[in-house]
Amino acid sequence: MEAEEYRKQYERExxxxxxxxxxxxxxxxxxxxxRELVAAIKDRDGDAATRIALIExxxxxxxxxxxxxxxxxxxxxxxxxxxxxxxAALQALQQNTFSRAGFRRYEADYREALRAAATDDDAAxxxxxxxxxxxxxxxxxxxxxxxxxxxxxRALVKPQRALQLLGNDVHAExxxxxxxxxxxxxxxxxxRSALRLLAADxxxxxxxxxxxxxxxEDAAARSxxxxxxxxxxxxxxxxxxxxxxxxxxxxxxxxATVVNAIANRSDTPPDEVxxxxxxxxxxxxxxxxxxxAARQFVQQxxxx
Amino acid sequence: VxxxxxxxxxxxxxxxGRYLTWAPSPLELRVTDAAxxxxxxxxxxxxxxxxxxxxAFRTAPAxxxxxxxxxxxxxxxxxxxxxxxxEFGLPSRADGDTxxxxxxxxxxxxxxxxxxxxxxxxxxxxxxxxERNRFLRxxxxxxxxxxxxxxxxxxxxxxxxxxxxxxxxxxxxxxRAYLLDLERELQRIDPSVSLPYWRFDRPAPKLFNxxxxxxxxxxxxxxxxxSNPLQLWTTDGIPGIDRSPxxxxxxxxxxxxxxxxxxEAATVQxxxxxxxxRPSFEGNPHGRAHVSFGGWISEIGTAAKDPxxxxxxxxxxxxxxxxxxxxxxxxxxxxxxYPFVGSATSPTRTRxxxxxxxTMWPWNNIRGGERPLTAxxxxxxxxxxxxxxxxxxxxxxxxxFQGRADxxxxxxFDYDDxxxxxxx
Numbered sequence: 001m002e003a004e005e006y007r008k009q010y011e012r013e014x015x016x017x018x019x020x021x022x023x024x025x026x027x028x029x030x031x032x033x034x035r036e037l038v039a040a041i042k043d044r045d046g047d048a049a050t051r052i053a054l055i056e057x058x059x060x061x062x063x064x065x066x067x068x069x070x071x072x073x074x075x076x077x078x079x080x081x082x083x084x085x086x087x088a089a090l091q092a093l094q095q096n097t098f099s100r101a102g103f104r105r106y107e108a109d110y111r112e113a114l115r116a117a118a119t120d121d122d123a124a125x126x127x128x129x130x131x132x133x134x135x136x137x138x139x140x141x142x143x144x145x146x147x148x149x150x151x152x153x154r155a156l157v158k159p160q161r162a163l164q165l166l167g168n169d170v171h172a173e174x175x176x177x178x179x180x181x182x183x184x185x186x187x188x189x190x191x192r193s194a195l196r197l198l199a200a201d202x203x204x205x206x207x208x209x210x211x212x213x214x215x216x217e218d219a220a221a222r223s224x225x226x227x228x229x230x231x232x233x234x235x236x237x238x239x240x241x242x243x244x245x246x247x248x249x250x251x252x253x254x255x256a257t258v259v260n261a262i263a264n265r266s267d268t269p270p271d272e273v274x275x276x277x278x279x280x281x282x283x284x285x286x287x288x289x290x291x292x293a294a295r296q297f298v299q300q301x302x303x304x
Numbered sequence: 305v306x307x308x309x310x311x312x313x314x315x316x317x318x319x320x321g322r323y324l325t326w327a328p329s330p331l332e333l334r335v336t337d338a339a340x341x342x343x344x345x346x347x348x349x350x351x352x353x354x355x356x357x358x359x360a361f362r363t364a365p366a367x368x369x370x371x372x373x374x375x376x377x378x379x380x381x382x383x384x385x386x387x388x389x390x391e392f393g394l395p396s397r398a399d400g401d402t403x404x405x406x407x408x409x410x411x412x413x414x415x416x417x418x419x420x421x422x423x424x425x426x427x428x429x430x431x432x433x434x435e436r437n438r439f440l441r442x443x444x445x446x447x448x449x450x451x452x453x454x455x456x457x458x459x460x461x462x463x464x465x466x467x468x469x470x471x472x473x474x475x476x477x478x479x480r481a482y483l484l485d486l487e488r489e490l491q492r493i494d495p496s497v498s499l500p501y502w503r504f505d506r507p508a509p510k511l512f513n514x515x516x517x518x519x520x521x522x523x524x525x526x527x528x529x530x531s532n533p534l535q536l537w538t539t540d541g542i543p544g545i546d547r548s549p550x551x552x553x554x555x556x557x558x559x560x561x562x563x564x565x566x567x568e569a570a571t572v573q574x575x576x577x578x579x580x581x582r583p584s585f586e587g588n589p590h591g592r593a594h595v596s597f598g599g600w601i602s603e604i605g606t607a608a609k610d611p612x613x614x615x616x617x618x619x620x621x622x623x624x625x626x627x628x629x630x631x632x633x634x635x636x637x638x639x640x641x642y643p644f645v646g647s648a649t650s651p652t653r654t655r656x657x658x659x660x661x662x663t664m665w666p667w668n669n670i671r672g673g674e675r676p677l678t679a680x681x682x683x684x685x686x687x688x689x690x691x692x693x694x695x696x697x698x699x700x701x702x703x704x705f706q707g708r709a710d711x712x713x714x715x716x717f718d719y720d721d722x723x724x725x726x727x728x
Contacts (some may be wrong), residue, residue, distance in 0.1 A: 057563070264444050
């Protein structure tokens with residue numbers, strides 16, 4: 001298409017979009033004075049949906065408007081506030097953290113408001129506040145998460161979620177707790193999450209090798225263990241890969257993961273493994289994800 | 305003796321130069337064996353029929369493009385110079401799938417042919433399976449489970465370096481350079497790869513799929529198929545990608561508790577100067593797109609751990625490119641296009657690193673003082689199809705990415721829906 005024709009077509013699209021936008025009803029923060037806007041945002045007796053819409057509207061570029069930012073922070077940190085309005089304030093603030101140089105002056109107050117929200121009765125708000133703090137590597141949030149994992153009666157979020165959040169700043173001091181969860185938890189998803197966080201623990205190679213080759217284990221846990229092992233102990237991984245790839249009776253998803261892992265690494269696997277994967281890539285040699293991984297392996301080897 | 309003609313694209317006869325965008329690239333034809341001819345030799349240059357992409361030829365960068373060109377080559381071997389580009393709307397899908405051929409009229413005898421690729425950044429939703437897989441494979445190799453060069457990209461976009469890239473007017477040029485740096489590294493692994501973009505104002509069911517960037521999962525981690533190279537994605541020693549959307553990725557545009565992202569039309573419609581576009585743009589759609597998810601991508605210090613970050617920012621850059629095209633805003637010496645046209649020592653200036661003549665960290669390797677203490681990526685990598693922007697790019701060099709003022713300064717990328725038009 002010629003550029004000139006394309007430009008005309010695009011102009012028509014923009015005009016149509018502008019007409020649609022102007023026909024859309026809703027509150028507008030831009031139509032209010034700062035004082036009115038702040039009052040409306042903080043008005044606990046106001047309609048929650050209207051307040052949320054105003055927060056969404058005022059959130060863009062709010063970093064340059066101290067009174068609006070302070071209103072958001074006050075709403076977020078106020079336990080008497082409506083939870084959905086607090087959540088909207090949290091996200092409006094979070095959006096503005098991307099303008100960090102402007103946001104710095106609010107950081108301490110934001111963190112305090114998040115900490116207040118992290119122990120709130122409302123699960124959604126608590127979850128979001130804890131996530132924000134965990135991503136900021138906040139020590140207080142980390143302590144809350146670890147406490148909840150050690151003592152379920154104090155848990156603020158489910159164990160799998162707590163482990164995910166803890167993953168933003170996992171330390172060696174957490175490894176014993178994580179190993180304990182892997183060895184004792186009856187919940188596959190929780191065990192998988194703990195395994196994932198142990199991936200940087202060089203003392204966990206035996207654990208990963210054992211789980212990766214244990215056919216009675218959950219397939220997803222085995223895949224996580226195999227991936228972790230490849231990074232931690234490449235030579236040991238080759239033994240695991242050999243056992244899994246050559247065993248036609250093993251789980252197809254675990255085998256596909258292992259083939260994928262060896263396909264995307266420059267180490268040369270043993271000849272018998274290469275031959276086996278080539279046979280998997282052949283028509284009727286395997287199916288689904290396993291064949292797809294095998295074909296990628298063959299393609300990459302042939303290219304190089 | 306048969307006539308032989310040498311074809312040089314982007315200044316070289318090597319395969320490394322055979323990548324085109326919508327912007328004109330230099331094309332040179334030279335007779336290397338005239339086969340006894342004693343007068344100029346007439347040739348036709350065109351796209352080989354049934355090529356996937358299509359070529360457009362120009363006698364000068366500002367000339368009207370034509371699907372073929374006839375010219376008389378000097379029989380003594382003096383080169384003839386013209387320009388070639390991809391025909392807008394008709395890009396390649398694979399390396400070398402678009403062949404330039406030189407014929408000797410009135411016959412259809414081919415005296416030279418060169419396989420080319422019209423390589424542009426595309427909407428991730430439109431990639432073929434092969435294009436998608438090549439991109440994923442290159443990305444996974446660049447990361448190499450957290451031990452590869454990708455780590456340097458992560459270390460470039462952190463809490464400690466944020467002032468180089470955000471809040472100030474260099475936000476868009478800096479991220480343009482950052483994406484191009486990553487794209488060039490991917491192209492070193494596989495030259496047929498270009499960065500796809502996530503059009504966050506539309507549903508993206510193919511992108512948010514377990515076979516591509518990952519599907520939503522109750523675990524809070526992006527779910528991958530066992531054969532997806534991103535299944536091996538590891539950062540800081542931990543496998544997996546921490547990401548959970550607040551919206552229905554298969555049926556909805558990006559949306560979250562902060563509100564919906566601004567649609568493309570509303571962004572491009574902004575008819576004020578760049579200085580008023582950037583602050584709102586940085587908040588919405590950019591910030592809103594980030595916080596339409598929970599997980600790494602929603603926090604500035606962790607966002608670049610998630611490969612989706614680069615597709616999100618590719619769309620942010622595409623929107624700026626489209627605004628530039630629609631408003632004709634490429635000239636970095638004009639204040640409506642960029643407010644701080646001088647340097648950090650000019651009377652009218654902003655923070656260092658955000659003035660048009662300032663070099664950008666980390667590629668300038670300036671450390672300490674107002675700059676971060678380390679420079680993980682430097683110098684800026686070269687790419688054979690173009691020498692621009694050089695090892696220490698300036699903010700201003702990022703504006704005219706198509707080389708409208710000077711084809712030699714084009715940056716070597718384009719978007720599938722942003723055409724080339726001569727003039728700034």
